[in-house]
Amino acid sequence: MVQARLPEASVRSELPEDRSLRQSIRYSGRKAFHAKSEIRRLEILEATLRIAARDGLRGIKHRAVAREAGVPLAATTYYFRDIHELISDSFMLFAEKARDNLDSFYDTIHLVLDTIPPQTLCRGGPQRQELASRLSVISTAYLYEQFTQRREQVLAEQVFLMEALRDDRLAGLARTYREAWTAGLRQILQRLDSPFPARDAALLVNVTLGMGYDSLLNGRHVDFSALSETVERVVGLVLGCAGESSP
Template identity: 80%
Template sequence: MGQLQNPGLQAHSELPENRLLRQSIRYRGRKTLRVKSELRRLKILEATLRIAARDGLRGIKHRAVAREAKVPLAATTYYFRDIHELISDSFMLFAEKARDNLDGFYDTINLVLDTIPAETLRRRGPQRSELAARLSVISTAYLHEQFTKRRQQMLAEQVFLMEALRDDRLAGLARSYREAWTAGLRQILERLDSPSPERDATLLVNVTLGMGYDSLLNDERVDYSALSETVARVIGLALGEQEVLPA
């Protein structure tokens, strides 16, 4: 890829949208001060996420969660006043984990871009197609892992996002979650001199959501070759390396 643009890696400040998501994650259940209590609270929330992924929100009941978490029934009602508070806090935990997972992926991409010459980062620059291919390989590996090894989390995501359509109290967090996802991509696309970073970031998020939904329908049977071709296509479009021809 040529000489390093900078011998030191660039620092990437937190995006406003990421700060918004971080600020939106506010647990409503009983606050804990002791480590043992906090571990039990998290155990209950993790159990709630498993039930949401397996049975949907209709399966979330205090008794079912206590059984799944292997804690006394009184523990769930002690930490959470009602079912909605339990559901809300489990969505908060999901969003927190998803944010950290996404941040790790974006950090990987940004670290790669830190090693790329400035002229290659510019649209139509030299070795642009090689950069697109490299980003496609990284992105395909990431998505394949999500689709095959994080099925439970993806199911929970679908459940909570659908519930947010009906529950204004969850809708705000769902919007912040989506905006943080899009904003991270937009920042990367701006570095790559994308023709339309806002539009293309939204496109990439929508395509990824669609592919994730398809992988859930196909029961984890993910065709790596087909996934790779799709990822390469959308990244090529976003980087201005491919033109969309009229039908």
């Protein structure tokens, strides 16, 4: 992914913990020596993600994945030692793609903050409510796109995270995925003068996961107005100006 270039005066430094997270979340998988082999391996992983979203992890079987990917059955056992490796590698691929998507969103937020006067970035500063409203509009648009246009990915995320509660082998991947998510939020919240950036980042992740779950329960209809009101309320709380928001 091409990262947006920030003004020289406001280029943010990447935290050491964030660099390590980027490396740990980066999918590598079994090495392929030919481009055609790499394409086939990715086709298998993408098919695995589709099955996870449609049938849950229990639907992931070598034969089902081969049929979904349109490859010979032997291909799934050639590239992956067992079902667990296939599942964990597909989770890593999913996490990498989700991280790229989040990075684009985070870059947008940082670019907006680069245009805001320093005093407004401070808690209790002037025009703080206007900043909260602007960030709420951007965040609502992002989440609405996730819940409507990327519904399969949201469902796969829920499937992997729920299975991690029962499978210790997936739990470590789930923790790394979550930490990669919160690391970018902490940087943003630090710029917004949050007194508790780690706690607030965890709060935002929990709320977003809950909203994603609710959107799946409600089928393909997402109430934009309700989503907007929820996001505005949460952003107002984090920025310390919720009392000024409309009820």
